[in-house]
Amino acid sequence: xxxxxxxxxxxxxxxxxxxxxxxxxxxxxxxxxxxxxxxxxxxxxxxxxxxxxxxxxxxxxxxxxxxxxxxxxxxxxxxxxxxxxxxxxxxxxxxxxxxxxxxxxxxxxxxxxxxxxxxxxxxxxxxxxxxxxxxxx
Numbered sequence: 001x002x003x004x005x006x007x008x009x010x011x012x013x014x015x016x017x018x019x020x021x022x023x024x025x026x027x028x029x030x031x032x033x034x035x036x037x038x039x040x041x042x043x044x045x046x047x048x049x050x051x052x053x054x055x056x057x058x059x060x061x062x063x064x065x066x067x068x069x070x071x072x073x074x075x076x077x078x079x080x081x082x083x084x085x086x087x088x089x090x091x092x093x094x095x096x097x098x099x100x101x102x103x104x105x106x107x108x109x110x111x112x113x114x115x116x117x118x119x120x121x122x123x124x125x126x127x128x129x130x131x132x133x134x135x136x137x
Contacts, residue, residue: 024129025074027065027081029122030109034058036117062134065124074126081124085110 035057065081068074089102089110103111109123127133 025068028125029063032060032121
């Protein structure tokens with residue numbers, strides 16, 4: 001009797017993980033740069049209605065980094081990638097880049113804020129392979 005119970009439990013465990021998620025997991029890197037237009041002439045033109053150029057310009061791109069069969073593997077890769085990005089941002093020479101400060105959000109993103117107001121953020125995400133963040137809804 002106990003042998004049958006053990007056999008049933010082992011069989012259930014073998015099929016449990018695939019049943020929880022029949023998809024691959026993709027590690028994505030989101031690269032965002034926000035720049036503030038500090039040109040006083042364009043600012044004046046915007047204020048009087050002669051320019052439709054935005055005062056703040058945001059550029060965002062997504063990069064597919066790697067794919068994994070299980071979420072746990074993607075999560076481990078995400079942590080390693082975040083640690084790499086954090087080390088890379090630590091190597092910045094603040095004086096040459098006019099860097100104000102670096103902000104870190106644990107295992108999610110690393111941001112550099114510049115003295116002029118611009119910012120650069122790199123974020124990492126694990127998403128199911130059925131979701132492509134580059135495609136807007």
